[in-house]
Amino acid sequence: MKRALPIFTVLLVLLIAIAASNPYFLEPPGFLAFLKRAAPLAILAAGQYFVIVAGEFDLSVGSLVTVEVVVAARLIDGDDSATWPVLALLIVIGLLVGLANGVITTALAVPSFITTLGMMLILSGAVFLWTGGAPRGALSEGFRAFGREELGPIPWSVLILLVVGAVAILLMRADFGRTLIAAGDNRRAASLSGVRVHRATIFAFAISGLSAAIAGILLGGFAGVSAQIGQGLEFQAITAVVLGGVVLGGGRGSVVAAMAGALTLEALFTLLNLHGISGALEFTVQGVIIIAAVAVGAVRLPFRPGASISPPMLKTKETP
């Protein structure tokens, strides 16, 4: 938790800065609108967290979000009665893609960076092939409600975000989460303690796939159908997680901080927007953040009191 503190400070400062230029932000509807906009990214960040803390990457979530939205539009095609079956199908697609990523990474020992990069290209290509560049069909009102309607004063997406956050926290406190993070820290030690490292990793990828499905459902409702809807989301999610102080390579960081990282990123974009700075700068900002966050983490890490006092020579086995 100590490590998670900085991100909350940064988030608070940004929120105050936004409120200073836009007082409406302080009122419940204004703040809820911000959370509603940030919800898909925060959910993606939560999913990405599980993969990163296990020492892997998931670059396929952006394309997966696009797939979810495009498939939903085509299959529902404005027919409200198709909403629930299609929702179920979307969840299954998310889980299956995550499962494939996990199995390829563990069983075939393909580095996850490559596995999910490949998956990203495969999904993008499939979407293009299937739509010819312009998605057809339309989402139903029922479907879009999740992304843009409210339950009383609270947007659905904020409620869903809260549920996802709660489940993620519970998972990380459960045996699964503790063994997953231990495996991300030291795979060999975990495996020699009886942890099924492969299974845990596959599960982490499935969670990431599921989070992409949920994020896709919310985004489709919020922003409507487009073949570019998920573009760049994988990098935003990774940036958010890293911004939350989660260490690339695994073994360290909290899921709450990762989600706070997503809110921070969204707040930053909002602030830039308020000050009339071009949205085109978003990528540049992300790039700077991701490098800076990792660099700060790297500078801190080597200082491990008592970690390695003995010189390497003494550690090597002497032969008699």
Place this chain on the structure above:
Amino acid sequence: MLTMTGIGKSFLGVRVLRDVDLSVAAGEVHAVVGENGAGKSTLMKILAGVHAPDEGRIEIDGGPVSFGHPLDAQRGGVAIIYQEFNLLPERSVAENVFLGREPVRRGLVDRSAMEKATAELLDGLGVHSFRPRDLVRRLSVAQQQVVEIVKALSQNARIVVMDEPTAALAEHEVELLYRLVRRLQERGIAILYISHRLREVFDLADRVTVLKDGARVTTVPTAEVDTDELVRLMVGRELRDYYPPRAEPGSAGEALLSLRKAGNDRLRDIDLDLRAGEIVGIAGLQGSGRTELAKAIFGAEPFTHGEMTPLRPRSVRAAVRAGIGLVTEDRKAEGLALRQSVRDNALLVTRATGRGGGRSVKDLLAAVRISPPRPDQEVRYLSGGNQQKVVLAKWMTVAPKVLLFDEPTRGVDVGAKAAIHELMRGLAADGMAIMMISSELPELIGMSDRVVVLRDGAIAGELPAGPTEEAVMRLAAGEVAA
């Protein structure tokens, strides 16, 4: 030809060599022996120019030399043949021999000159089993060793250091090596021969230098000592450490784990019983299969044949579920998730396997005497001794029936060492079967109710409680007990 005088070396304040003298004459085979950690490798690395000595002089042919880099040593006529060969498997023998020094004609590598020169060197050694054009990866280990020797000769080496040259060789290949060593000797090359196999020392060497704890014990002509004398010189020290009292003789309970003819590619024909209440020490030299035995019982590198009861585990999980635990040799690489808390590490096994549990972490930490007990602290900030106690706590959560310890006190301070010894004895007294591997003979002898000695992946013999170090070393080094 070579004289090293007063060589001293420290690494970060730890003296690993002090005031070591060593000389070797042309045509002499001079053996260097000593226990693990006696300083043999460091001494050879100084001669090879890998490390610079803090004190002392090196002279070759009466002139002082200083090797700041391995290349300096090579130019000075010193060649080292390491246990691990430095050959490129996809290149030919000749290319390896002349690596980095290829003869050039008109700007191109002169292959035929290279191959001719290599062939002459091979002829000179009487080796005809392979040719200069053969790819190194197609050669046997013994043949690769020959390539290393030819490489040394091609560099006009006059001092050849051989580090455990027979470690990787089969019995019949050792004969070939002997012949080669004698040929080198005839040519007036000085040979430093490092080995822990005393038989070879007596077979080959003219003189032998014994190192112990970084200092030279003595240098004697091999004709003037016998095996017993040499072993005594190598290990001779007083048993001054205190160990908890052993179990009553004959008090060991039923066998909780039995091996019959068990083996895999590193181990063969292992017959071993681990009984309740007993600590069995496993002795053996580096590479004798000690760690492999523990990993095999633990299912990490499983046995492929033979019997093991209650079951022959094919995975770590199966072993853990059968009540077997392993405290690994290298706790940082294999024992702990360093960035996780004491609590998370202590609970890792029970969380992973769903066994055990029920004991509070506070309770556990008190039981293994971690002081102060701070469950939320990251393990990497703990001392070596406390880290090892966390590993122990990790296994105690699942109450194993059999607990294997691989170098349980490596890198821990004296106080923690005594505490770990007492904990081990306490666990045995509570009915656990304990197997302990240790390179430290006094510890092994002090702790064990019996000592099983491994050599070359098989059991070389078993000794009752409290054997002498000489007896253990003799079995480990392959000498027949008198």
